[in-house]
Every structure is written in C-alpha cells, then in structure tokens.
Amino acid sequence: MKYSRNYAEAEDNLQDGFILLFKKIDQYQFKGSFEGWAKRLMINNILQKYRNQGVYELVNDNIIDQNPTVDFDDEDVSLDYLISIIQELPDRYRLVFNLYVMDDYSHKEIAEMLNITIGTSKSNLARARMILKEKIETQQHNRKVVTSVQ
Numbered sequence: 001m002k003y004s005r006n007y008a009e010a011e012d013n014l015q016d017g018f019i020l021l022f023k024k025i026d027q028y029q030f031k032g033s034f035e036g037w038a039k040r041l042m043i044n045n046i047l048q049k050y051r052n053q054g055v056y057e058l059v060n061d062n063i064i065d066q067n068p069t070v071d072f073d074d075e076d077v078s079l080d081y082l083i084s085i086i087q088e089l090p091d092r093y094r095l096v097f098n099l100y101v102m103d104d105y106s107h108k109e110i111a112e113m114l115n116i117t118i119g120t121s122k123s124n125l126a127r128a129r130m131i132l133k134e135k136i137e138t139q140q141h142n143r144k145v146v147t148s149v150q
Helices: 007-027 034-053 079-087 091-102 107-114 118-149
Strands: none
Touching: 007 034, 034 091, 034 107, 079 091, 079 118, 091 107, 091 118, 107 118
C-alpha cells in the first residue's frame, strides 16, 4: 500500500511483482537475504511503472523548512489516518517519502532509483512533509472545533 494510490493498484502491483519475481528467480545469487532481494525487485518494479508514467518533475531545490515538525499526541492521529493522507500525496512526493522515511533509503539511492537529482529527492521529501504537516494540523484544528462545539 505504501507505493500505491489505492488498494486495487496495490493488488496489481503485488501480482505484477510476484510474476516478475518468478521470472527472475534464477538471478538470485544467494548473496544477502532472499527477502531483501525480493523487496528490492518489487519496489523497483513499482518505481519503473511510475517512471514510465512520467510522474516526476524538476522542482526548485530551495525549500525553507527541510524538516517540518508537528506536535501531536499519538492518540490524536490514528495509523489509518496517517496511511490515508500519505496515499493522498502526489506520486512523486509519496514515493520519495516512503523510500526515505519508511524504507530508510538515502537521497542518493532514491535519486538513482527514480532517475532524479539528489536535490529533487530532498525537495520532494520536504514538500511531502509540509503537506502531511498541514493535513495533520487541519485535522487537529477541526477536532478541537468539534469538541468545543459539543
């Protein structure tokens, strides 16, 4: 789900990934874990689809706040809500966010995987964080308004 816009697309990506995995199983060289090799193959397959769709654009590398923070109580923001707002991000932001934050890839690795510059990777991550921060703050504000009205 991390790399998909919705559940149906995630199912398609998973199925396509397993087909590719079975086609390339003879390329696994028993170096490192099979799980790591399979994960990388799956992720690269999904990223290739996005590359072919041309979802990336060059953006200005100058972002004022590279690491926006938002103060919230874990109980105020559900995991389901976080997943849903991450999935609502534009493709280029969602992919970079997930690769960097969730899968711990460096900006250099992301740039190579997505065929973008390191600056574009950093900029897309910063923009994703800003969008998520705004959505969380809006949700918290709306909750306070509803609570105070009741």
